[in-house]
Amino acid sequence: MISEPPARIEQIRSLCRAGKVAAAYQQARTLLAEARERGEDEAIAEALIALAHVHFRLGQYGRAQALLAEAMSQTPEDHPLQVDALIHLGLCAAETNAPDEAEAYYRRAVDLSRLLGYEEALYRGLHALAVGVYIPRGQFELALAMDQDAYDFIVAHGTPELGWNALAAMGWVYWITGRPHEAAGMAARLRRVSPEGSLPRGFHDALLADLAQDEGRMEEAARLYARARGVATRIGDPGLRVLTHLGASRLMRRLGRWAAARSWADEALAVAQRVGYVHLEGMALLARARASLAADNLPACEADLHQAIDLMTSLRFDFHLAEAWLLLAGLLRRVGRDESDAWSEAAARIQRGRYYFLLERERAIAFPLIARQMR
Numbered sequence: 531m532i533s534e535p536p537a538r539i540e541q542i543r544s545l546c547r548a549g550k551v552a553a554a555y556q557q558a559r560t561l562l563a564e565a566r567e568r569g570e571d572e573a574i575a576e577a578l579i580a581l582a583h584v585h586f587r588l589g590q591y592g593r594a595q596a597l598l599a600e601a602m603s604q605t606p607e608d609h610p611l612q613v614d615a616l617i618h619l620g621l622c623a624a625e626t627n628a629p630d631e632a633e634a635y636y637r638r639a640v641d642l643s644r645l646l647g648y649e650e651a652l653y654r655g656l657h658a659l660a661v662g663v664y665i666p667r668g669q670f671e672l673a674l675a676m677d678q679d680a681y682d683f684i685v686a687h688g689t690p691e692l693g694w695n696a697l698a699a700m701g702w703v704y705w706i707t708g709r710p711h712e713a714a715g716m717a718a719r720l721r722r723v724s725p726e727g728s729l730p731r732g733f734h735d736a737l738l739a740d741l742a743q744d745e746g747r748m749e750e751a752a753r754l755y756a757r758a759r760g761v762a763t764r765i766g767d768p769g770l771r772v773l774t775h776l777g778a779s780r781l782m783r784r785l786g787r788w789a790a791a792r793s794w795a796d797e798a799l800a801v802a803q804r805v806g807y808v809h810l811e812g813m814a815l816l817a818r819a820r821a822s823l824a825a826d827n828l829p830a831c832e833a834d835l836h837q838a839i840d841l842m843t844s845l846r847f848d849f850h851l852a853e854a855w856l857l858l859a860g861l862l863r864r865v866g867r868d869e870s871d872a873w874s875e876a877a878a879r880i881q882r883g884r885y886y887f888l889l890e891r892e893r894a895i896a897f898p899l900i901a902r903q904m905r
Contacts (some may be wrong), residue, residue: 538573539614542580546587547694547729547766555584575604575611578733582618589768589805591622598622613643613651616657616742624662625769626806629845633663649687653696656680661699667807668849668883670703677703691723694730701737706849708887710741717741732761732770739777743784772798772810779817788825795821812842812850831861852879852888860895863902873899 538623539563545554558581565573578601585594598615605611620635640655642648656679664673681696701716717737724730739754755777762770775798782791795818802811819834835858842851862869879889889896 536579536611536659537801539577539580539583542583546584548725549727549729549819551584551587551765555581557747558584559672571604572609572611574821575601575609575615578604579611579614579618582615586618586621588766589625589807591626597623609660609873610646610651611647613639613646613648613655616642617651617854620662622783624658624666625809627628627808627845629663629666633659636662650684650689650692653680653684653692656683657696657699659694665699665703666845666847668847668852668885670707670849674703675731676698680815694720694723694733697723698730698733698737705737705740708891710744714741715738727761727764729765729767729770730763732758732765732767733773734758735761736770736773736777739774743777743781748781751777755781768801768805768807769810771801772807772814775801776810776813776817779821783821783824790816791821791824798814802865808841808845809850812838812847812854815841816850816854816857817855823831823857823861828861828865833859835861848879848883849885849888852876852883852885853892855879856888856892856895859899860892863899869899873903 538558540705542554542558545551545557545588557584558577562574562577562581565577578597581807582594582597582601585591585597587756598619602612602615616635616639620632620639623629623635624632632895636655636659640659643651643655656676660673660676660680664670664676677696681690681693681700681832684690684693684696697720701713701720704710704713704716717734720730720734720737724734735754735758739751739758742748742754743751758770759774761767762774775794779791779798781795782788795814799811799814799818802808802814817836819838821832822828822831822834835854838854839851839858842854855872858873859869859876872895880886889900
């Protein structure tokens with residue numbers, strides 16, 4: 531039975547969570563140099579994974595993958611460090627353009643962690659499946675169930691602070707699916723395990739900002755986005771950076787500041803494209819399309835919607851595809867073109883994924899389309 535992660539890896543992860551990325555990088559490099567000097571394969575593998583974690587947090591996925599491949603060559607196939615490497619390889623694959631590959635890595639990690647009794651890694655593997663596979667595919671109830679199981683598991687083992695990322699993910703899912711009360715509950719629990727200035731606190735602030743914006747508390751939302759963005763910028767976490775930029779774009783759009791809304795969407799898209807995070811790239815394209823639609827730049831809106839659809843279709847990002855097709859149908863109706871094919875695609879995806887909350891959220895677009903179909 532292995533209840534704790536390797537000390538060197540956890541040390542580096544703790545520094546990254548606290549926002550001390552430069553210190554984590556230097557320490558991981560030192561650990562690797564010392565391990566190589568001693569010629570200890572296990573210590574080398576552990577240090578390689580620790581260093582890969584830093585590169586992953588910075589969105590440097592190619593470098594992380596190279597380090598992880600080397601780490602796996604240092605230990606037997608049934609060694610606990612193989613689990614840590616597999617999870618990180620899955621994370622890198624999930625945030626680029628290989629969700630099926632990510633799922634395979636995660637399932638191998640979960641199976642091996644169960645076999646070895648590696649409890650903390652089992653939690654991370656379950657959470658990774660939720661956030662890296664089920665959420666991008668729009669399988670929200672599966673994601674919630676998986677993350678709740680993972681969180682309950684880690685709490686039962688007395689380390690609830692390690693479950694912060696499951697809380698953040700569940701909060702985001704509740705928010706995106708139109709359940710603000712549950713999202714606020716997750717935010718409250720997340721705050722209890724989120725030191726000021728840490729990465730968990732950044733995700734906490736971003737979630738609260740989304741909720742505040744939906745409730746019309748725009749100044750509070752702007753302040754929270756800025757605080758979360760400060761954490762993301764200091765730490766270098768690309769996921770949090772994109773989410774805060776998308777939130778700011780949505781806020782500017784609601785305030786009628788179309789140019790600013792597009793600028794924030796452009797920035798989100800640039801970050802997502804730079805690191806190859808395809809799921810967030812698709813979300814950023816949709817945000818930019820919305821900004822263009824609000825500003826009556828209809829050709830730009832249509833171009834971004836088609837680009838998002840082309841990008842996400844092969845990866846089966848079903849929820850955001852439903853959203854994209856719905857927006858496209860609304861755009862086509864607005865300019866007097868036939869929207870029936872786009873609406874049929876949107877309706878089929880909404881029904882298949884049970885995304886009925888999307889119709890309520892986008893009622894200004896959806897209800898006229900529904901009414902036209904009922905004539």
